[in-house]
Amino acid sequence: MTDVVLDGVDKVYPGGVVAVRNVRLKINDGELFVLLGPSGCGKSTILRMIAGLEDITGGDLWLNGTVANDLQPRDRNVAMVFQEGALYPHRTVKGNMMFPLEVSGDDRAEAHAKVHELARALGINSMIDRLPRTLSGGQRQRAAIGRALIREPSLFLMDEPLSSLDAGLRTELRVEIAALVRSTGTTTVYVTHDQVEAMTMADRMAVLRDGVLEDVGTPEQIYEDPATVFVAAFLSSPPINLLQATLWAVEGEGLLLDFGQQRLTIPWNDPRASSLISHHGQAVTVGIRPDTLMPIAPGSPAASGTVLSGQVRALEFHGHEWLAYAETGITTVDANEVGRPAAPASYEPERPGLLDRVRSMLGRPSQTEEPVEEHAGHHRRRADLVFRIAPGDRPNRGDRIALTVDFERVLFFGADGKRVTPIHRTPHANAKPREVRSHEAPRHQ
Numbered sequence: 001m002t003d004v005v006l007d008g009v010d011k012v013y014p015g016g017v018v019a020v021r022n023v024r025l026k027i028n029d030g031e032l033f034v035l036l037g038p039s040g041c042g043k044s045t046i047l048r049m050i051a052g053l054e055d056i057t058g059g060d061l062w063l064n065g066t067v068a069n070d071l072q073p074r075d076r077n078v079a080m081v082f083q084e085g086a087l088y089p090h091r092t093v094k095g096n097m098m099f100p101l102e103v104s105g106d107d108r109a110e111a112h113a114k115v116h117e118l119a120r121a122l123g124i125n126s127m128i129d130r131l132p133r134t135l136s137g138g139q140r141q142r143a144a145i146g147r148a149l150i151r152e153p154s155l156f157l158m159d160e161p162l163s164s165l166d167a168g169l170r171t172e173l174r175v176e177i178a179a180l181v182r183s184t185g186t187t188t189v190y191v192t193h194d195q196v197e198a199m200t201m202a203d204r205m206a207v208l209r210d211g212v213l214e215d216v217g218t219p220e221q222i223y224e225d226p227a228t229v230f231v232a233a234f235l236s237s238p239p240i241n242l243l244q245a246t247l248w249a250v251e252g253e254g255l256l257l258d259f260g261q262q263r264l265t266i267p268w269n270d271p272r273a274s275s276l277i278s279h280h281g282q283a284v285t286v287g288i289r290p291d292t293l294m295p296i297a298p299g300s301p302a303a304s305g306t307v308l309s310g311q312v313r314a315l316e317f318h319g320h321e322w323l324a325y326a327e328t329g330i331t332t333v334d335a336n337e338v339g340r341p342a343a344p345a346s347y348e349p350e351r352p353g354l355l356d357r358v359r360s361m362l363g364r365p366s367q368t369e370e371p372v373e374e375h376a377g378h379h380r381r382r383a384d385l386v387f388r389i390a391p392g393d394r395p396n397r398g399d400r401i402a403l404t405v406d407f408e409r410v411l412f413f414g415a416d417g418k419r420v421t422p423i424h425r426t427p428h429a430n431a432k433p434r435e436v437r438s439h440e441a442p443r444h445q
């Protein structure tokens with residue numbers, strides 16, 4: 001069993017691509033931890049650095065309390081499964097699963113029993129004597145997982161293992177993989193770009209963007225309480241509405257969110273008013289999930305300052321619900337354009353990792369600090385307001401519509417894309433935090 005700490009880890013590929021930048025993270029012993037983010041954000045690079053398949057450019061990697069930057073892959077007791085689980089084509093499923101045990105010289109009868117037990121757990125026992133080419137993609141992937149888990153690794157790494165399978169099989173396998181790795185108690189790091197896979201499987205997860213860690217927490221924490229506008233938008237389906245407003249503190253009224261053609265008023269007794277007031281006169285992004293908007297009948301009473309209005313432009317049937325799109329005249333924000341770190345002209349670690357700190361104590365040259373510049377410019381566009389509609393309450397295209405806003409669930413972000421109001425994270429039952437002793441404790445999230 002193993003815990004993993006990344007202490008200010010950077011990765012720069014030859015040619016200068018900064019793939020991972022100052023990542024601080026602790027993955028607890030026995031956790032199913034998911035790395036989530038769009039393609040190219042550095043997820044696989046982090047996984048490969050943990051496996052020892054890529055060098056670490058800056059910072060330190062700790063495995064079970066020991067710095068492992070220079071540890072050979074074979075000395076890490078790590079097993080890895082990729083998108084296309086590689087199997088030996090001329091060996092049967094059983095032959096493939098037996099192979100790691102044969103290499104380590106295990107007792108043959110015990111190895112057989114172990115292979116059959118794991119194959120049963122993976123639902124491939126009936127095809128154990130077949131060759132890989134006679135199996136479906138899902139069966140092959142189960143066999144690859146079996147081969148990786150058979151020698152009971154301390155750390156199990158999975159890089160998009162389901163992305164080449166069809167949607168139905170993906171759903172089925174993600175449930176089984178999560179149950180299997182939880183039953184073995186093996187610390188597992190799972191890479192995916194699929195937010196549903198991440199939310200449904202993870203004990204905790206990290207969201208990455210452009211090699212930078214944007215948020216870490218349980219799926220519920222990150223969904224309800226996202227640290228940045230990018231995270232709020234990445235974990236939302238249907239998409240969160242991100243509205244551009246200017247915030248004004250108005251005596252006697254409250255905090256006015258000025259959207260240009262429309263306004264909302266947050267009352268002074270709102271618990272977030274004290275944090276919001278410091279943004280008086282500034283641009284903020286207001287995040288409103290579709291289920292935070294409730295259509296109200298025309299002319300029915302609503303508290304002043306709590307209603308947005310628009311004209312229904314499109315309706316969509318999603319089976320379990322209808323979504324409506326309304327033109328409101330409000331400018332929306334593109335989350336992908338907000339808060340991107342400026343591309344560095346050349347790479348230099350921002351803060352020294354532990355080894356660098358030790359080196360500098362020994363009189364070697366120290367690293368210089370370099371602040372991250374935030375790109376504050378927003379790409380603005382006009383888009384529709386998305387909201388859910390209750391069954392039987394469906395408006396028609398072209399109808400004028402009024403929507404009350406549930407302020408408690410509205411999120412506020414600054415021009416740098418970060419949350420304006422404090423982030424409240426409560427411990428989650430599934431997370432198994434274990435303290436790192438202070439003398440060995442690097443800073444991590």
Ligand code: ADP
Pocket residue numbers: 013014015017018019037038039040041042043044045046
């Ligand atoms: P993800 O797994 O999130 O899709 P990767 O870790 O594969 O992202 O890649 C992160 C960034 O590093 C990308 O910009 C990618 O093009 C770049 N990259 C990955 N591998 C290499 C490599 N061997 N050489 C140069 N650049 C690479």
